[in-house]
Amino acid sequence: MRVVVNAAMSADGKLSSKRRDQITISGPDDFDRVDALRAGSDAVMVGVGTVLADDPHLTLDDPERQTARRERDEPAHPARVVADSRARTPTDARILDDAATTYVFVAESAPAERIEALEAAGARLVTAGEERVDLASALPSLEREGVEQLMVEGGGELIFSLFEAGLADELRVFVGSKLVGGRDAPTLADGEGFVAEFPELELDDVERVDDGVLLRYAVV
Structure with missing residues (x-):
């Protein structure tokens, strides 16, 4: 399975403001x-922090792309995946509607009542890891469901975890012409941070898009 991390960040590397508001x-x-990247992917993944902050739908906007997927005998929208160790995804979150299949990765320590609530809301639960989701153990479950390309849309904690586990294959990041600032504002890769064995990237392409640039990196 190919894991493509995609994000948009400010010129100073922030994903959102210090209040975690979507900007x-x-x-x-x-x-x-x-x-288009979503349309070409089999599943789209976010962390539970993104779900709680933004309530994303993670479906396709373009009807023609939906039609093209159906013509390929695929669902109109890619599957949706949430990394949610403690099963905190609200049962009324848009990501749990019936527009597409939704998988929720939880840890063994997740409260049983929350797991039951999410299953009742239509989520497909995958348990991997004791206190936190073990992504290396969880992702193969998607492969068994036919996911060949997984698009990851954030946030910074999930992106860091994927790079830490050596699971990311490609990084596409749009850098916009905006300063956000704030030492507590989320960045592209949060988490504990690397102090040694930093992940290495190879710049494949640079393209001007809107009033910013799109950088495409392969993970070495």
């Missing part, structure tokens, strides 16, 4: 690019 960093051309 507009890119423009219409980049929104369309993201929609």
Whole structure:
């Protein structure tokens, strides 16, 4: 399975403000690019922090792309995946509607009542790891369901965890012409941070998009 990490960040590397509010960093051309990348992926993944902050839907915007997927005998929208160690995803979150299949990765320590509530809401639960989701153990469950390309849309904790586990294959990041600031504002890769054995990237392409640049890296 190929794991493609995609994100939009400010010129100073922030994903959102210190209040974790969703802010507009890119423009219409980049929104369309993201929609196309979703359309070409089998599943789209976010962390529970993104679900709680933004309540994303993670479906395709372009009806023609939905039709093209159906013509390939695929669902109109890619599957959706949430990394949620403690099963905190609200049962009324948009990501749990019936527009697409939704998987929720939880840890063994997740409260049983929360797991039952999510299953009742239609989520497919995958348990991996004791206190935190073990992504290396969880992702093969998606492969068994036919997921060949997984698109990851954040946030910073999930992105860090994927790089820490050596699971990311590609990074696509739009850098917008906006400063956000704030030592507590989330960055592209949060988590504990690396102090040695830093992941190495190889720059494959640079493209001007909207009033910013799109950087495409392969993970070495």
